[in-house]
Amino acid sequence: MIDAAKRASARTINIIMPYYGYARQERKAAPREPISAKMLADVLTTVGATRVITIDLHAPAIQGFFNIPVDHLTALDLISDYLKEKNIKNPVVVSPDAGRASTAEKLANYLDSPFAIMIKKRPSHNESVITHVIGDVAGQTPIIIEDLIDTGSTIINVVEGLKERGAEDAYVCATHPLFSANALQRLDHPNIREVVVTDSITLPPNRPERFQVLSVAPMLAEATKIICQGGSISTLFKNAGV
Structure with a gap:
């Protein structure tokens, strides 16, 4: 073209x-x-x-x-405006790794909330293990922010790691919903309240109800x-x- x-x-x-x-x-x-x-x-x-x-x-x-x-x-403004309308109780913005820390900090400033950082290691491609959490998440409602979600395995590890440390069920936010393999089914997780993504990539119509799609058009x-x-x-x- x-x-x-x-x-x-x-x-x-x-x-x-x-x-x-x-x-x-x-x-x-x-x-x-x-x-x-x-x-x-x-x-x-x-x-x-x-x-x-x-x-x-x-x-x-x-x-x-x-x-x-x-x-x-x-899409950070788009996502932050949506989250503000939710009036989430005791929110804490969580970066799944050190690379997303600056984005998590911006979102935390928009929402006037604290933020935390997960430290992870990757034993193999598309796999990760959470080793440490920097920040207090006990009794808080995590808002996990990513640029994209591929297989969803890292997100699930983060959600379960937060739950083990006393956090409430999480909101998962990302700009690009790649959702390869069985990511849709994996993210339909009992400890995830909502998955908030944009339409930068077309999503299948038969997605679970917990998926919210914001338009970047x-x-x-x-x-x-x-x-x-x-x-x-x-x-x-x-x-x-x-």
Whole structure:
């Protein structure tokens, strides 16, 4: 589609990619691994894209893989507004790992709540074991925040780890619902009150009732309008530094 637009003499080609594929392969974690996030950026740029609009990259540094403008939007405001309407009693925002700590801190500030960090180790791919919790979660209602959920195994480990430490049933929030394998069934867990995600990826219609889907369409529409008419993307967010 990019090539067709380029050959039709398009002045600019803006790519709206709510979920940036291969984003988790943004560095070499072992010898002879590819950096696929960089490769995809090179492909999009080489074929003719002039701008990319995406939401909640797995690693914000991926923006630097492009030599064209990248508008990195976030669904954090959307999720925080939804959670505020829930009037959750004794909330504590939980980061499943150290990498999500800054996002958890922002959400905690929006909700005026404390936050905690889970420390985990990965014995193998798509598997994790919770080893420590930094912060008080006993008697609190956890709000777990992630950029994406794949198999759901890490989330379940976090939920069960919090429950063992005296926490109430949790809310699970993520921007990108990959939901591979049997993730939908796994996340239909008795200790999860709700799973809050966006429609950055299409979800099957037969999902369990505890799944709540927030639409990113208005945000993408407003971002596109700003890009076409001129203005600052940062005006879309509560925190102008996003």
